[in-house]
Amino acid sequence: MNAMSTIQRNHISDSRLTEPVTPQGRALLDLISPHLPQIRAGAADNDRNGTFPVESFEALREDGVLGATVPTELGGLGVQCVHDVALALLHVAQADGSTALALHMQLSRALTLTYDWAYGPPATRALAGRLLKSMGSGEAVVPTGVKDIPRNGVRTVLTPDGAGGWLLSGGKTLVSLAPMGTDFVVFAVMEGDEKPARQAAAVLPRETPGFTVLDNWDGLGMRASGSVDIVFDNCRVPGDSVFHRGPIGQQDVAALAGMTVSSINMLGIYTGLVQAARDIAVETVARRGSPPAGVSTLVAEIDARLFAVRSTAAAALAAVDRLLFDVGGDMAERGRRMMTPFQHAKLVVNRLGPEIVNDCLVLVGGASYSARHPLARLYRDVRAFAFMHPFTYANAVDYLSGQAFGRDLF
DSSP, X not given: OOHHHHHHHHXXXXXXXXXXXXXXXXXXXXXXXXXXXXXXXXXXXXXXXXXXXXXXXXXXXXXXXXXXTSOGGGTSOOOOOHHHHHHHHHHHHHHOHHHHHHHHHHHHHHHHHHHHHHHSOHHHHHHHHHHHHHHHTTXXXXXXXXXXXXXXXXXXXXXXXXXXXXXXXXXEEEETTGGGOSEXXXXXXXXXXXXXXXXXXXXXXXXXXXXXXXXXXXXXXXXXXXXXXXXXXXXXXXXXXXXXXXXXXXXXXXXXXXXXXXXXXXXXXXXXXXXXXXXXXXXXXXXXXXXOHHHHHHHHHHHHHHHHHHHHHHHHHHHHHHHTTOOSSOHHHHHHHHHHHHHHHHHHHHHHHHHHHHHHHXXXXXXXXXXXXXXXXXXXXXXXXXXXXXXXXXXXHHHHHHHHTTOOOO
């Protein structure tokens, strides 16, 4: 039995996102588990103060967690199964959602870079391999800047520097993990003589002149995730430090696969937040003695909805794992078959997750309305998934209805 069929068999036996399905996933979970007490202990203060948990990330780096999804050939642990990455993030999220969100940025970026390294053209493979090798050694921490800063109305652009390289200007917002970042992958528009303009992703070391990481994150939730803005003022980027993508405005359905892999592991984060809220509520009720019928009914309903969340997330992750290394067929269809279950699961988690956490507050009562109560943090953190791309609610509805009616809309 080959490795992929083994993964598929193990997915069947873990339909609720509870156990790793690969040996590498088990090794990652074993590496993470000793760090959970420290992460949990600092969560409340980091949330209240909006402080990024540098100490926790340094400890994770030292134990090789930050290179877990780098191929073994490049010095990593070789975790390539999205189910196992999501499961690891689920456990971290039960201790602290902010830490899980920031860790997701590193682990998921290495997964997408691995695809570039394995299947991209020579220049892409060389750049991806260089980054992955640094991530595998623990040297590189790689946040990603995707969304332009909305308030300044300026696009992030690459313009030719006249010497074979590029100049990067603009800014990105919501760049989680940025306080720890050593190298940043920055999505930009290439502006030059070539028409139409093309998309690109520049790799920018933190020490690049003109590059500034701001300290301006003050979110409603995920307050310790370091989701700050980063800005660029004519930052020089060598020609071999840019991933070249497709033309602006061109609908590349095959690219849905990469978009899925870069984000689907967040299902584990928000499932973990919901599980943590449920456990706190049930433990609180159990300490009070025999619960009345109304409380018992609400607990049963919470557990039924949590079962739906975990099962839906596991099913979507299994669907993506089946296609992750299947690159021999119709790549557009592969993209649809990966993105569609992810978006179905994301809608389910975004609908049921906040409902469950809200009902957990009801079970605990007024004590949970204190900002210092862990349920208050979970209530704020679980809302963040609705704002995460791809897709926000309106775009998800357009995409999924388009699939239902035979149209590609994204």
